[in-house]
Amino acid sequence: MSEREVARRVFAREFNDSNLQQGESAERSANFIVTPSGVICNRVFVVGVLTEVESIGTGGQAMHRARVADPTGVFTVYAGEYQPSAALFLSSAKTPAYVAVVGKARVFNPERDTFYTSIRPEEINVVDEYVRNRWIYNTALFTLEAIKNMERAVESGLRGAELERYMRPFTCDAAGIARALDHYPAIRDRMHAYRKMVVDALSAIVDVAPPQKADASCDGMAMAAIEGLIKRLDRGGGVRYEALLEASFKLGYDEAMVEKTLNALMDAGRCYEPRIGILKLT
CATH class of the missing domain: 1.10.10.10 (Winged helix-like DNA-binding domain superfamily/Winged helix DNA-binding domain)
Structure with missing residues (x-):
């Protein structure tokens, strides 16, 4: 029996920027998404605000589409007959609510240069604001480490198998970094943007003291x-x-x-x- 893939943390913006896949043609192998920072995702763990749920089933088959927002963007979640517990949860879910989702990462490529990312949930649970805030904090730390590793790879000037060997002592995502660097354009600019994304995400969970003056620009x-x-x-x-x-x-x-x-x-x-x-x- 093969081991279950670890659920990775990723912010919605980077997840939705991802369109590099691997493993889809290998018999009985897991399908993976490789994010721009090189993180290899088969399963993901996300926490955010469930803002919308709609029934999109046809022909008597139940299917629900949900939106889960974190401070950087929105995850799209689909649950149907192959995700019965998640589909049951979404069928009666009240919005808005903080939820935690663990599920399979998917990329749909209906036509050239068009990609849609989504999550097929294995489990969805209602959580509280504290859990959401802890997820943001820990995902920020994980993302900053991934950015640092990608920047190290860029500075090395290496590519392909040579880069993968070089990165192995630093991260388990060495293969993903090597593939992402060849696939995604403007990696330096992306990593700079993702650093700002992390700062913005963390600012969402920092309490702001009340202003001292009545200033409309505050x-x-x-x-x-x-x-x-x-x-x-x-x-x-x-x-x-x-x-x-x-x-x-x-x-x-x-x-x-x-x-x-x-x-x-x-x-x-x-x-x-x-x-x-x-x-x-x-």
């Missing part, structure tokens, strides 16, 4: 004000963006500040968009 005050408006205006079905914008203008916030503040609230898991143009608090 993010802390804006977040409290916009959050309060959504709470006051929501009559149960959410708040239209246009209505929120109009109310925000009366408080002295322009559209750019409202957009920036909504993004911060969503990144922190305090606000979500059940439908395009509709805002609700978590």
Whole structure:
């Protein structure tokens, strides 16, 4: 009996940037996704806010599609007859909710240069904010280590099997790094962007002290004000963006500040968009 692959941690942005596969043609072998930082994923472990669940089954077959948001983006999760426990969970899930998902990583390539990543869940459980925050923290540490290894590989100037041998003492993903470096363009720029991504993700779980002055440009005050408006205006079905914008203008916030503040609230898991143009608090 083959060993079960370890579930890897990865942020949604890097997961959705991934389109390199290996193992799909080998008989009875696992299918792997190789991320731009070289992490080899067969199974993944993610935690985020379950923001949407829809039934997309046809012909009497149950199939659910869900969206799970972390501070960097959104994972797409599909569960059907081959994931019965996950499908049952999603069929009655309430949104929004913090959830932990363990499942198989998949890339769908319907046509040339078009790729869609998703997770086929083995298990989904409701968790709390503390678990979500710990996942962000630990995934940030893991991602920074992966970035450091990729940057070491780039600096070595090596490629292929020679690079893989060089990287083996540093990481179990030596083969993935060698393949990713040959596959993904602009690796240096990607790693720089992912470092910023990690910082932004960590900022979502850091408590911000209340501002000392009533300054409309202060993010802390804006977040409290916009959050309060959504709470006051929501009559149960959410708040239209246009209505929120109009109310925000009366408080002295322009559209750019409202957009920036909504993004911060969503990144922190305090606000979500059940439908395009509709805002609700978590």
